[in-house]
Amino acid sequence: MSLPPNPVVAPPHVLSLLDRLHDESIKQESVLGSYLSSADGFGDLMRDKFIALDKDKCHFVYQLARAIDARNIVEVGTSFGVSTIYLALALGSNLERSGGKGKVIATEKESTKAAKALQHWREAGDELVTRHIDLREGNLLETLKESVPTLDLLLIDIWAPVALPALKLLEPRMRPGAVVIVDNSISSASRYADLLAHLRSPTNGYINLTLPYSNGLEMSIKF
Numbered sequence: 001m002s003l004p005p006n007p008v009v010a011p012p013h014v015l016s017l018l019d020r021l022h023d024e025s026i027k028q029e030s031v032l033g034s035y036l037s038s039a040d041g042f043g044d045l046m047r048d049k050f051i052a053l054d055k056d057k058c059h060f061v062y063q064l065a066r067a068i069d070a071r072n073i074v075e076v077g078t079s080f081g082v083s084t085i086y087l088a089l090a091l092g093s094n095l096e097r098s099g100g101k102g103k104v105i106a107t108e109k110e111s112t113k114a115a116k117a118l119q120h121w122r123e124a125g126d127e128l129v130t131r132h133i134d135l136r137e138g139n140l141l142e143t144l145k146e147s148v149p150t151l152d153l154l155l156i157d158i159w160a161p162v163a164l165p166a167l168k169l170l171e172p173r174m175r176p177g178a179v180v181i182v183d184n185s186i187s188s189a190s191r192y193a194d195l196l197a198h199l200r201s202p203t204n205g206y207i208n209l210t211l212p213y214s215n216g217l218e219m220s221i222k223f
């Protein structure tokens with residue numbers, strides 16, 4: 001049986017880097033097991049962990065960013081920068097195809113994780129990836145108060161208590177038709193209860209779809 005197609009347009013060294021980073025993340029998560037859902041010392045435990053967005057979800061987000069010609073993207077939760085690479089590649093291809101400007105705003109509160117993310121982006125290539133990223137280090141509820149352009153796409157992959165405040169902070173910056181992606185919307189539905197209630201409330205102007213990826217992936221469009 002042939003492998004499913006990979007939509008990501010990138011040189012072989014970037015595809016190998018992404019494979020390696022996903023493998024490392026999966027290896028860490030298999031050891032973490034049930035600790036992932038424990039509240040005790042969660043932040044400390046996660047300080048040296050990837051917890052990257054799954055590869056098939058990254059492919060979807062990449063394809064989506066290409067489809068909507070996303071120019072301005074916020075990634076709520078960057079960690080070691082894996083999903084950011086996909087977003088930057090998609091943005092770079094969009095700009096190359098039809099010109100203009102844009103950035104992926106990446107957010108990470110842990111300085112060691114931000115440094116590692118930067119290292120991964122450099123390994124992918126400054127021209128191809130790093131130059132498309134505006135890394136905001138620190139608590140995103142502060143760093144995203146600084147100037148944010150009109151947004152096409154928002155990827156929420158973050159500890160649950162931060163998710164809804166981040167969305168509310170960014171809502172005034174979202175263009176009509178902007179897309180919000182939330183990871184683990186099935187497995188973490190109870191932790192994300194306030195966020196999902198907000199997205200699904202008929203008064204807030206979103207239309208929502210739960211995509212059947214492992215643990216769920218919510219796709220919401222803001223009108």
Ligand SMILES: C[S@@+](CC[C@H](N)C(=O)[O-])C[C@H]1O[C@@H](n2cnc3c(N)ncnc32)[C@H](O)[C@@H]1O
Nearest residue numbers: 051052053077078079082083108109139140157
């Ligand atoms: C699930 S990981 C992100 C994974 C990343 N999207 C990827 O695919 O590689 C969530 C990250 O959000 C960071 N984080 C949590 N709360 C934050 C906050 N208030 N501000 C900025 N970053 C935060 C954590 O340190 C963690 O690295």
